[in-house]
Amino acid sequence: MFNVRSVLPVSKLTCVTALVLSSIGATQAADTLSIESWRSDDANIWNDVIIPAFNKSHPDIKVTFAPTPPTEYNSALQAKLKAGSAGDLITCRPFDTSLELYKQGYLTNLDGLEGLKDFSDVAKSAWVTDDGKDQFCLPVASVIHGYVYNKEIFEELDLTPPKTRAEFFKVLDTIKSESRYTPLAMGTADQWEAATMGFQNIGPNYWKGEAGRKALLTGEAKLTDAPYVDTWKELAQWKPYLGRGFEAQKYSDSQNLFTLGRAAIYPAGSWDIQTFNTQADFEFGAFPPPVPKAGDTCYISDHTDMGIGINAGSDNQAAAKVFLNWMASKEFATLYANAVPGFFPLSNTSVELKDPVAQEFLSWRNQCESTIRNSYQILSRGTPNLENQLWNVSAQVINGTMTPEQAAKETQDGLEQWYEPQQ
Structure with a gap:
């Protein structure tokens, strides 16, 4: 069997080992994403439906869904962000709660994210600065x-x-x-x-x-x-x-x-x-x-109810943006809307819902003006x-x-x- 010790001195072996281990660690870090969310009722949907669908086209990125009970989410998330232990992706409450996180430097500026082009200004309004210049969360559902x-x-x-x-x-x-x-x-x-x-x-x-x-x-x-x-x-x-x-x-x-x-x-x-x-x-x-x-x-x-942003302290910014761009797709919109009836995609893409009552609600977008x-x-x-x-x-x-x-x-x-x- 080939033995590294037989061909390298100890000092070089130590360097090689360090490089190999650091390379493995970097790969694992870059390819692993954790999602913070208050949607604890949806954990099985994320784990059994949404994440496996994402992995079909992105098998190299591992995603875990780590929800917190809704009543504890805001305070728990704030504590994790301050401690530097929050996940890579942050599920965003609408308006001021998430805006404050952005102002504190906890959320990545998403301007230029490709997937955002598929959302209207009304859809994006819950996660944009007051002057309309900086987008800090991708709209998910209303x-x-x-x-x-x-x-x-x-x-x-x-x-x-x-x-x-x-x-x-x-x-x-x-x-x-x-x-x-x-x-x-x-x-x-x-x-x-x-x-x-x-x-x-x-x-x-x-x-x-x-x-x-x-x-x-x-x-x-x-x-x-x-x-x-x-x-x-x-x-x-x-x-x-x-x-x-x-x-x-x-x-x-x-x-x-x-x-x-x-x-x-x-x-x-x-x-x-x-x-x-x-x-x-x-x-x-x-x-x-x-x-x-x-x-x-x-x-x-x-009403804009849920978005998703990137933890500014995450080491996995590139992989996180890949995931967000996938969440802007018709594939995600269709999966999510059918898995969680009553929570509707905010992207401009049209989806067909299996639940007749959810479809009835959604049809009003074509009949009425939204606010x-x-x-x-x-x-x-x-x-x-x-x-x-x-x-x-x-x-x-x-x-x-x-x-x-x-x-x-x-x-x-x-x-x-x-x-x-x-x-």
């Missing part, structure tokens, strides 16, 4: 707001999904007066649902989507303007349809009320599709927020925090303890305390 409904109940009561607000309340009246079912499955105990599945769901039809959202940013519009007051006025009309004790009803209670077949309509985020697929034993469908009147342009909240939640970009980085205020006042409006006008004044006064364009 969630869409609307309503999910029990098809069996609608058939029993001879109802069809409403298209206008008048039709919507007529449907609610029919369910309330002619059946034993709760018309709307939503509570206000957790508050965030009142804003997220209430205010941000129906509001874009009032403030005209992106035009209205951007007008708040520039100061051209105020929260005391008619579109916002009218949004809260409609929310106030929900109270009679929410069922007994809705003030103490939590998010999980609302899900259970719907999946047990006791409620007809659920104000939804598309992320609920997976839960309902698992728990509901009836067929359900979806419809978008009804427009003011027939023929009006419809607007949907197609994002109006409190997420810039407007919630001061004190008081606009997002938290919207939770509170929207819940109070539905409860009947605050008027729409009072909700408008409180949020506008809060914004004026710290946001210069609104002063």
Whole structure:
């Protein structure tokens, strides 16, 4: 057997050994990527579907998915980044949380990344600096707001999904007066649902989507303007349809009320599709927020929810960019959208979904104008925090303890305390 020791002196053997070991180590480091994420529920999908698909075309890059529970992710990630122990790829929350990481030097500037050309400015807006110059995360997925409904109940009561607000309340009246079912499955105990599945769901039809959202940013519009007051006025009309004790009803209670077949309509985020697929034993469908009147342009909240960036401290920048460019592909978009129904690709490529309800949500992009939640970009980085205020006042409006006008004044006064364009 060939023996290195027989042909090299010890000093040279040591050098050769060091070179070989360092070469092996460099190769392993360059070809190994670890992903930080809060999507712990999706671990099996990444490990069994997404990563194997990537390795078919990139067998030389090993990828591991290392999620942290959602409630612990932000603090745990910050600690890892400070300690220099975070993974190579960072799953990005939208807007300020990730922007702050970029400002602190923890995320790589992605300007010039080939895959970014396949995303619109709206899709990229959650992970770009305020001046629009620096992109620091690749957009991955959005969630869409609307309503999910029990098809069996609608058939029993001879109802069809409403298209206008008048039709919507007529449907609610029919369910309330002619059946034993709760018309709307939503509570206000957790508050965030009142804003997220209430205010941000129906509001874009009032403030005209992106035009209205951007007008708040520039100061051209105020929260005391008619579109916002009218949004809260409609929310106030929900109270009679929410069922007994809705003030103490939590998010999980609302899900259970719907999946047990006791409620007809659920104000939804598309992320609920997976839960309902698992728990509901009836067929359900979806419809978008009804427009003011027939023929009006419809607007949907197609909210940027998740991106992915590169740890600026990673030694594997080149391999990480290879992975991100693959994530911008139609292959990834199709895999992810079908593996995680209700989380929709943000790239411009079109995909076909196997889940009929997810496909229904996605089809609204072709029918309606898309926008994002109006409190997420810039407007919630001061004190008081606009997002938290919207939770509170929207819940109070539905409860009947605050008027729409009072909700408008409180949020506008809060914004004026710290946001210069609104002063």
